[in-house]
Amino acid sequence: MPFTRRTAVRTLATAGVFGVAGCLGSSNTRSWDLEENAAIANAQQYNAPGCGCCKQYASYLRDNIDGELAETVPEDIVRVKEKYGVPEDLRSCHTLVLEDYVVEGHVPVQVIGRLLTETPSIDGVALPGMPAGTPGMGGTKQGPWTVYAIGGEQARETYVEL
Template sequence: MKRTVTRRGLLRAGATTVVLGTAGCLGSSSEDEWDIEGTLAVTNAQQYSSPGCSCCGRYASYLRDHLDTTLGETETEDVTDLKRQHGIPSDLQSCHTLVLDEYVVEGHVPVEIIATMLDEVPAIDGIALPGMPAGSPGMGGTKSDTFTVYKLGSGKTGDVYTEI
């Protein structure tokens, strides 16, 4: 059986190699583990955070270092309504929602995954890393399991964008 090599497959393999190599060298969780070279080329970046959530601020600081533009930050009392407006199903929600140009990014998604999405320009509304997983950017702790990042859009839940 002949296998076809695609750009997406090569990018996914390369990203996995970088993540595993970095994790092995560092031995513990660090936001440096999730860094990329360059910045995210977006014109609009707005983060909506849950009130009093300290990890939202840490994620915003992490993200600011990787943007071509200024990050707007808003604490909103009605995060449920905001997430509903952006079509984020309850089982994919986290503590903050990021709007980057036409895409929505829910939760502590590493910038390397956001960069891949912006590069590929998929026909989706965005991506989500549900919950607040230890070892993800802004959360601290040690990554112990695979992170599953889901696609947002079309009212569907459960379609996997990538795993890291």
């Protein structure tokens, strides 16, 4: 079968549908609900343009934190990630900035609470990609999730595995 513009468009459209489908399915945020909301004073979430997962994650945060969450869709999300030192291989669709830390991706609030309680000498944490079953994502968890440290002496080391 020859590769034509029509084939390319069909392939890209199919990939887009499957990519969005992961964001739409039933979210497993219930397994990540907290008994008490995490105390986070003010947080700023930078969303990728047109990403439904980012909105779902923001909704999850609002349900599980005490404090304000602002959302912004920047013109250049990559520039935001570069500004906050998120390595390319640890990136996801949205970046959360709170207090002295950056949180990249669909990180459960329990991990954010731990980060704020322990106050390690790192710049933040990242759960790369968009793993199924994480807060804000549809689907079912498929194996462990590794949340990595960003910056400091522990950069790219495992912060926690869930």
